[in-house]
Amino acid sequence: MKRVGIVDTTFARYNMASAAIDELKQLCSVKVERRTVPGIKDLPVEAKRLLDEGNDIVMAFGMPGAEPIDKQCAHEASLGLIMAQLLTNKHIIEVFVFADEAKSEKELAILAENRAREHARNVYRLLFKPEELTKLAGTGQREGGPDAGPLRR
Helix, strand or coil, rough: CCCCEEEEEECCCCCCCHHHHHHHHHHHCCCCEEEEEECCHHHHHHHHHHHHCCEEEEEEEECCCHHHHHHHHHHHHHHHHHHHHHHCCCCCCCCCCCHHHCCCCCHHHHHHHHHHHHHHHHHHHHCCHHHHHHHHHCCCCCCCCCCCCCCCC
């Protein structure tokens, strides 16, 4: 059975991990191991631990604030997640929702829910149906909001 690691933060204002776990359970049978850390810069080490402990893939959830320091911390966390992927040769799907991506708290909650679920579908595809990702290449997919669509010549 495939194993999916989930790591999220107490700093987040929406429980994206629960939405992703629910989506995965609807799509397939996987063993899910969830861990929660305090903040976004704690995600990389916990994600790497989950991969080192035998998970096939990890989803890392974060909700950085809107201030420049929050964006800097998110960038640093993202670099850490990339490093952990390279060290383990396994995917870590970064699922970040920034506080200034929506105009209202309701819109932000909808965005967080949708992004978590759509990335869970990507995890399913990576594990079980990678050919579906190839079919989506160049189609301008956007997780959480409307797709951009492909460019036309």
